[in-house]
Amino acid sequence: MRGNVIKYAQxxxxxxxxxxxxxxxxxxxxxxxxxxxxGLDPNFHSKVKEGDFxxxxxxxxxxxxxxxxxxxxxxxGIKAVLALSFARIFYRxxxxxxxxxxxxxxxxxxxxxxxGDEIDIDISTNEIRNMxxxxxxxxxxxxxxIGKIISAGGLFKYKPDQD
Amino acid sequence: MNIVEKILARSSGxxxxxxxxxxxxxxxxxxMHDVSGPGVIKVFDKLKKQGISxxxxxxxxxxxxxxxxxxxxxxxxxAENIAKLSKFTKQYxxxxxxxxxxxxxxxxxxxxxxxxxxxxxxxxxGGDSHTNTTGALGAFACGLGHTDIAxxxxxxxxxxKVPETFYFKLNGKLPDHVMAKDFILKIIGDIGxxxxxxxxxxxxxxxxxxxxxxxxxxxxxxxxxAGAKNGIIEPDQKVVxxxxxxxxxxxxxxxxxxxxxxxxxxxxxxxxxxxIVAKPFSPENISIVREAPSVELDKCYIGSCTGAKYxxxxxxxxxxxxxxxxxxxxxxxxxxxxxQRAMExxxxxxxxxxxxxxxxxxxxxxxxxxxxxxxxxxICISTTNRNFPGRMGxxxxxxxxxxxxxxxxxxxxxxxxxxxxLK
Numbered sequence: 001m002r003g004n005v006i007k008y009a010q011x012x013x014x015x016x017x018x019x020x021x022x023x024x025x026x027x028x029x030x031x032x033x034x035x036x037x038x039g040l041d042p043n044f045h046s047k048v049k050e051g052d053f054x055x056x057x058x059x060x061x062x063x064x065x066x067x068x069x070x071x072x073x074x075x076x077g078i079k080a081v082l083a084l085s086f087a088r089i090f091y092r093x094x095x096x097x098x099x100x101x102x103x104x105x106x107x108x109x110x111x112x113x114x115x116g117d118e119i120d121i122d123i124s125t126n127e128i129r130n131m132x133x134x135x136x137x138x139x140x141x142x143x144x145x146i147g148k149i150i151s152a153g154g155l156f157k158y159k160p161d162q163d
Numbered sequence: 164m165n166i167v168e169k170i171l172a173r174s175s176g177x178x179x180x181x182x183x184x185x186x187x188x189x190x191x192x193x194x195m196h197d198v199s200g201p202g203v204i205k206v207f208d209k210l211k212k213q214g215i216s217x218x219x220x221x222x223x224x225x226x227x228x229x230x231x232x233x234x235x236x237x238x239x240x241x242a243e244n245i246a247k248l249s250k251f252t253k254q255y256x257x258x259x260x261x262x263x264x265x266x267x268x269x270x271x272x273x274x275x276x277x278x279x280x281x282x283x284x285x286x287x288x289g290g291d292s293h294t295n296t297t298g299a300l301g302a303f304a305c306g307l308g309h310t311d312i313a314x315x316x317x318x319x320x321x322x323x324k325v326p327e328t329f330y331f332k333l334n335g336k337l338p339d340h341v342m343a344k345d346f347i348l349k350i351i352g353d354i355g356x357x358x359x360x361x362x363x364x365x366x367x368x369x370x371x372x373x374x375x376x377x378x379x380x381x382x383x384x385x386x387x388x389a390g391a392k393n394g395i396i397e398p399d400q401k402v403v404x405x406x407x408x409x410x411x412x413x414x415x416x417x418x419x420x421x422x423x424x425x426x427x428x429x430x431x432x433x434x435x436x437x438x439i440v441a442k443p444f445s446p447e448n449i450s451i452v453r454e455a456p457s458v459e460l461d462k463c464y465i466g467s468c469t470g471a472k473y474x475x476x477x478x479x480x481x482x483x484x485x486x487x488x489x490x491x492x493x494x495x496x497x498x499x500x501x502x503q504r505a506m507e508x509x510x511x512x513x514x515x516x517x518x519x520x521x522x523x524x525x526x527x528x529x530x531x532x533x534x535x536x537x538x539x540x541x542i543c544i545s546t547t548n549r550n551f552p553g554r555m556g557x558x559x560x561x562x563x564x565x566x567x568x569x570x571x572x573x574x575x576x577x578x579x580x581x582x583x584x585l586k
Contacts, residue, residue: 016531017552017558020531021530024530024532025232025237025240025244027244039551059390062390063551065294065308066308067202067308068202085357087360088360088392089292092311093311096314097310143324156215160187
């Protein structure tokens with residue numbers, strides 16, 4: 001999976017800025033995408049490209065259980081969010097609904113990857129390759145259940161009884 | 164095992180579970196509202212297209228539905244969402260749909276306890292992050308997104324990783340001018356908005372034993388703001404009485420074992436607690452009220468699942484009785500049953516005499532939806548639970564989170580005020 005990085009170098013990016021509360025009534029995914037990150041970066045919608053990644057700090061997606069948050073990012077073209085840590089509901093919504101990959105990274109990757117860098121993510125080797133800077137970083141592996149749900153393509157396609 | 168481990172073991176048919184085990188837990192109750200419900204309906208439509216049957220729910224008797232975020236319908240999209248919900252509950256035979264304009268309705272987390280929808284020992288999931296609230300009744304209460312809620316509606320179970328537990332012990336009663344809200348803000352200030360991430364936050368000790376059920380609900384409600392999976396309090400006779408008064412029968416108690424294990428124990432002395440506010444733009448950004456910045460407030464908002472239970476309204480009325488508000492003040496009881504009690508006991512008269520606008524139950528401006536959202540640069544003191552940028556309206560508005568006592572005292576002075584300092 002290869003794409004360019006949009007970096008928000010801060011912790012605690014919450015669901016109120018990922019998709020403000022006034023849009024919770026909206027269930028049209030394309031319309032939600034036009035308001036993604038509106039509370040933090042009004043230019044996000046114009047700059048994001050299909051296949052991009054977001055890079056951020058600790059506790060990404062904290063706040064509400066709104067599935068609108070991973071939906072708005074995913075329908076903006078975001079394939080993965082790389083963060084030092086995630087809030088739990090955002091994380092499981094992203095995985096169970098198969099909207100995007102929440103990838104936990106270490107401090108070295110967070111510090112080294114810059115806005116606009118082209119990176120390649122390989123979840124089979126847990127490696128992130130920075131094509132722009134020609135460097136390789138390790139991502140934290142998914143836990144067993146998360147790995148299985150991701151491989152199945154979301155919770156509804158995952159068959160726990162066949163384990 | 165501690166209480167959460169016992170509940171998850173029982174619900175997953177295991178004799179013992181430990182932190183980090185992954186279980187598929189059978190769900191006892193599931194809730195959705197006018198934001199998560201239409202999301203669930205959208206997931207159902209998608210499943211139908213994939214050939215997955217959505218003709219029948221696993222058990223429509225275990226499902227209940229609230230209307231709270233955009234009610235009374237704020238404009239046509241929210242009106243359509245409410246219509247979709249009504250169609251859904253009719254189609255699937257869900258009897259427990261609390262509709263506005265038809266008797267009891269209110270904020271889902273308030274209905275969960277006001278209507279005794281959830282019992283101690285239940286696995287209760289809801290399509291809203293503050294589902295944690297109801298852990299104060301001794302349930303494993305956890306918020307989920309709408310894909311997960313759709314999965315529960317069809318399968319009756321959902322996966323959980325058994326959480327580690329942080330135990331918060333309160334020694335002795337809180338002083339009269341300090342509320343549960345102050346205590347939970349203090350805890351969030353201490354551990355941070357990710358301090359409880361993925362964990363259970365359990366509360367206990369003599370201060371919790373002494374605390375009313377409604378105060379305990381405030382504590383569990385804001386475990387969400389510490390990132391916790393859930394909050395929980397071992398149920399006691401007060402919980403039995405509370406639920407029985409609201410029509411429940413055969414309320415069973417459940418407790419952790421004597422040798423239950425906790426990842427960490429935090430101790431607080433009740434007598435040392437102070438009124439607290441959380442300053443913009445995070446619930447962890449706390450200050451003692453007497454040391455808070457001297458800002459000119461524009462608004463006071465007393466509402467939400469966190470801060471508009473009957474007890475919260477009573478606290479505000481103690482302050483507002485015989486006084487006038489100096490800034491725009493709204494009070495929105497969190498459920499019709501609370502509104503009615505407030506009327507019968509004279510609270511509404513106190514509020515109206517003070518100059519307050521009293522509104523209908525709704526999540527309203529707490530989530531920036533409607534009913535008094537904030538303009539650019541406006542500063543609000545609020546009994547709600549979050550103050551992230553734009554939470555209550557314009558991204559450049561500001562919200563200070565406080566207890567109902569502090570909010571009401573501040574409404575009287577127009578500045579952030581400790582209730583003890585009110586003349």
